[in-house]
Amino acid sequence: DVKVTQSSRYLVKRTGEKVFLECVQDMDHENMFWYRQDPGLGLRLIYFSYDVKMKEKGDIPEGYSVSREKKERFSLILESASTNQTSMYLCASRQTGDQPQHFGDGTRLSIL
């Protein structure tokens, strides 16, 4: 079974803080993704990566950056957290080709 692990289930931070969300997968997948999910807006893609050291902007990259130094780890960084970044953050990974994505448990982030 694919295992995608996100470092925290719940996180509370303050406005202006730098926030790191970590995601690790154990299946040697090339592709990794970060989404946020908000009521009424569905899943929105923030950033994704096709391989180590590679990153691509998704639909809503503003206010975020990512890091992929190792194949198994994909980090999402909020450079200066703001209240509108309060959300559920979901990491996913998949093998290249015609494969579905597998999600982590999600991190519910609150910015106060």
Add this chain to the structure above:
Amino acid sequence: RKEVEQDPGPFNVPEGATVAFNCTYSNSASQSFFWYRQDCRKEPKLLMSVYSSGNEDGRFTAQLNRASQYISLLIRDSKLSDSATYLCVRRSGNTPLVFGKGTRLSVIA
């Protein structure tokens, strides 16, 4: 036009009912489709892939109609545990999956 559109619901059905969801997509180059299920406050989980010939997995049947650009999910003999949000998903090439916003199903005793 949104790439993947679903009726948000909710669909409220009694136990044992048959319920069907449709999902339309706008990119005719779409290659692969999936249905995911998401329980409240949990992550989406793959329910089933959707094949051109249609496929069945127990009480669940998925169909793809490329000519009309829609996919469907049929659930027979609904159980209380089927209550969830069902996400329609499409993929083109090695690009990120595109998710619909989901259809909420409530199965009522």
